[in-house]
Amino acid sequence: AQKITQTQPGMFVQEKEAVTLDCTYDTSDQSYGLFWYKQPSSGEMIFLIYQGSYDEQNATEGRYSLNFQKARKSANLVISASQLGDSAMYFCAMSLTGTASKLTFGTGTRLQVTL
Amino acid sequence: GAVVSQHPSWVICKSGTSVKIECRSLDFQATTMFWYRQFPKQSLMLMATSNEGSKATYEQGVEKDKFLINHASLTLSTLTVTSAHPEDSSFYICSAGPHIAKNIQYFGAGTRLSVL
Numbered sequence: 001a002q003k004i005t006q007t008q009p010g011m012f013v014q015e016k017e018a019v020t021l022d023c024t025y026d027t028s029d030q031s032y033g034l035f036w037y038k039q040p041s042s043g044e045m046i047f048l049i050y051q052g053s054y055d056e057q058n059a060t061e062g063r064y065s066l067n068f069q070k071a072r073k074s075a076n077l078v079i080s081a082s083q084l085g086d087s088a089m090y091f092c093a094m095s096l097t098g099t100a101s102k103l104t105f106g107t108g109t110r111l112q113v114t115l
Numbered sequence: 116g117a118v119v120s121q122h123p124s125w126v127i128c129k130s131g132t133s134v135k136i137e138c139r140s141l142d143f144q145a146t147t148m149f150w151y152r153q154f155p156k157q158s159l160m161l162m163a164t165s166n167e168g169s170k171a172t173y174e175q176g177v178e179k180d181k182f183l184i185n186h187a188s189l190t191l192s193t194l195t196v197t198s199a200h201p202e203d204s205s206f207y208i209c210s211a212g213p214h215i216a217k218n219i220q221y222f223g224a225g226t227r228l229s230v231l
Contacts, residue, residue, distance in 0.1 A: 033218055043206055045159075045222035047116055052217065091158065095218045102149060103210075103220060105158045 002027045004092050004106035011111050013082045020067070021077040021109045023092030031097045034075040036066065039089040039108075048090075051075060052097065079111075087113045117143050117213050121223025128199055129231055136194045136226045138209035144189035145211035149220065150182075153206040162207075165192040199230040 003026040013019035025034065036048040051059045051066045059066045067076040075094075079086055092106040118141040128134050138148055146167045151159040163184050164172040171184035181203075183195040192211075196203050208225040212218055 035219065037222075043153075043208070043225040043227070045208060045210070045225075047219060047221055050217055050219050097218060101218060102161050102164060103159075103218075107158050 002029075002032070002094050002096070002104040004094055004104055006092055006106035006109050008109045009107075011109055012114060013079075013111065014114055015082055015084060017082055018078060018080045019082055019111065021079070021090050021092075021111065023075045023077065023106060025073050025075060025092075025094050027073075027094065027096075029096055033095055033097050034066065034068070035093045035095075035103065036064070036075075036077045037091045037093060038086075039091060041088070045091070049077070082113045084113050084115075087111060116219075117141075117211075117221040119209065119211050119221045119223045121209055121226060123226055124224055125227045125229075127229045127231065130200055131198055134196045134199055134228060136196075136207055136209075136228075138192045138194070138211070138223050140190045140211045140213075143211075143213035145192075145213070146189060148186060148192040148209055148211040150184060150192075150194050151208050151210065153208060153225075155206075159208065162194075196228065199228070201230045204228055204230045 005024045032053045034051045038046045049061045049064045063080045065078045089108045091108045093103040095101045095103045120139045122137045148165040150162045165186040167186045186192040210220040210222045212220040
C-alpha cells in the first residue's frame with residue numbers, strides 16, 4: 001500500500017517569494033509516479049506537475065518544480081515567485097505506474113500568499 | 116492538459132430522491148474513470164474505479180447500492196446517488212487520464228450535493 005504524508009497543514013508566503021511544500025511518501029514498489037495538485041476554493045483539482053520514479057531529473061513546469069529525493073522518499077513542491085492566485089490547497093499524491101491505478105492523496109497544505 | 120467535464124456543479128435535492136452526476140472526458144477516451152468524495156477541509160477519498168463496459172470496483176466501506184456507477188462509453192461515466200439522505204451531502208469529483216503509463220489524472224470541476 002502507498003502512503004503520502006504532508007506535515008504542513010498551513011503555510012504563509014509573501015508575494016514574489018519562493019515557497020516549499022513538503023511531501024514524503026512510502027511504498028514498496030519500484031515503479032511509481034508522484035503528483036501535485038492545486039485546489040482553489042472553487043473546488044476543482046488542477047494538475048500541476050508529475051515525477052516518475054525513474055526520472056533522473058527533477059520535474060519543472062513553469063514556476064513549479066518538484067524536488068525529488070528518492071533515497072529520502074520525498075517529493076517537495078517548490079513554487080517560485082509566488083502570486084496571490086497561488087493561494088489554495090495543495091495536495092501531493094502518488095500512484096503505481098503501468099496501469100490506470102488509483103491515486104493516493106496526502107492531507108494537503110493550505111498556502112496563503114500575502115502582500 | 117486534458118479536459119474533463121462534470122455536471123451539475125451544484126445540486127440540491129430532497130431526502131429520498133436520486134441524483135445523477137455526469138463525468139465526461141472531452142478530448143480523449145478514458146477506459147478508466149475515478150470517483151472521489153471530499154468532506155470539508157479534508158482530502159479526497161476514492162469511492163470507486165469506473166471501468167468502461169464492466170462493473171465498477173468499489174472501495175471498502177462504499178455502498179454499491181447507494182452509489183451506482185455506470186461507464187457506458189469511453190467518454191462518459193455517471194454516478195447516481197440513490198435515495199439520498201442528508202449524510203450524503205458532500206463534494207463529489209471525478210477524474211480520468213489519457214496517459215495510462217504516467218497515470219496523470221485530470222479532474223472535473225466537482226459537484227456539490229446538498230440533501231435537504
